[in-house]
Amino acid sequence: MRTFIAAALAAFTALAAPAALAQADWPARPVKIIVPAPAAGPFDRIIRPLAQHMAGTLKQSVIVENRPSAGNIVGTQAGATAPADGYTLTMTGMLNTIAQGMYENVPFDIVKDFAHIAAIGEGAQWLVARPDAGYGTFADFVAAAKKEPGKINYATSGAGSTGHLVMEQLQHAAGVQLTHVPYKGGAPALQDVLAGVVPLTVIPQNAALMHVQSGKLKVLAVSSKERSPAAPQVPTFQELGYPQLTINSWVGLSAPKGTPAPIVQKVNAAVQAALRDPALLKQLESEGMVTLSAGPEQYTQLVRTDTERWGQLVKALNLKAN
Incomplete structure (x- = not known):
């Protein structure tokens, strides 16, 4: 019996050693971040400088791969089903928690199918x-x-x-009826507003600011808790009597479920180091983002809380995207 136990322990040690060594040596090759949104869009402009900083910390290339789709579903699914070895990360965000309730048959669970690593930041809607x-x-x-x-x-x-969710909430709260015109991305939606095809939209500060400053758009309200320093004359929804419209859209990084904890901690450490860099902070600020210092536990809780929050709202308003 002792011989059998010794042999079993030796076999286990032999199998476990390469895995432990792989985690210790991680990353031994380039790391990929899937961005489930178009290139040059708000998500892309946020993640690329962060990826560049992470590459310096991790001593490996960090490659950004764009996989856009409605509801960010296609790219996020690719991230959820990737090998859990730390070499494929996914930019996740509040949009995933909305899509979980809006779309039927989402092929992954944003809460359960990821090891959530770190929040990056949040920004208001205008x-x-x-x-x-x-x-x-x-x-x-x-x-x-x-x-x-x-x-x-x-x-x-x-x-x-x-x-879409902001405007659905607004209609419900203000007792008005509007007509939703969905586009395949923020860029074409904004372009049609600028062209006069549609009179208004709700977009992040970074997408709106240049056009507001040029006089092509007018801001009616912002979704942040406080007035924006970029438009201090514009009231918040809360000031206007709609506190339920105080919404900051957030983003972060996640890995496939089962990714080893030591790798998750290494990625989190690289993100936190990046978010302490004044140059990167300035870039994020120019995109209307406020950084969030949330590690794995806090980011996991944020994902879980907002999935429940938006799921309840979608159900209450009887909303469906398909």
Whole structure:
């Protein structure tokens, strides 16, 4: 019996040693980050400077791969089903927690199928309209919407997007009826608003600011808790009497479920080091992002909490993207 036990222990040690060594040597080759959104978009502009900083910390290349789709589902699924060896990470975010309830038959569980590593940051949404739309203030917009139910269109980057949920909540809270015009991405939605095809949209600060400063768009309200330093004259939804519209859209990094804890900790350490770099912080600030110092436990809780939050709202409003 002793001989058998000794042999079993030796066999276990032989199998475990390479795995432990692989974790200790990680990363021994380039690391990939899947971004489930288009190149040059807000997600992409946030992750690329972060990936560059992480590469310096990890002493390996960190490659960004864009896999856009409605609800960020295709890219996120690729990340969920990748080998759990730390070489494929996924940029996850609040949009995933919305899509979990909005879309039928999502092929992964955003809470259970990932080892969530770290939050990167959060940013507010801006309700913007063309200056010639006739809405001098948010109150003007609500009055116009009440006068002509269903006649005012609003553009979003797609069904289940943050902008869509903000506007659905707004309709419910303000007692107005609007018509949703979903696009395949934020860029074409914004382009049609600028062209006068649709009068208004809800987009992140970084997508709106340049056009607001040039006078092509007017901000009616912002979803942050406090007024934005970039537009201090614009009220928050909370100030306007809609505290339920205080919403900051967040993003972070995740790995496939089962990724070894030592690798998760190494990635988290690389993210936290990047978020302490003043140059990177300045870049994120220019994108309207406020950093979030949330490691694996905190980020996992954020994903879980918002999945429950948005799932309840989607069910209450009877929303479906397909």
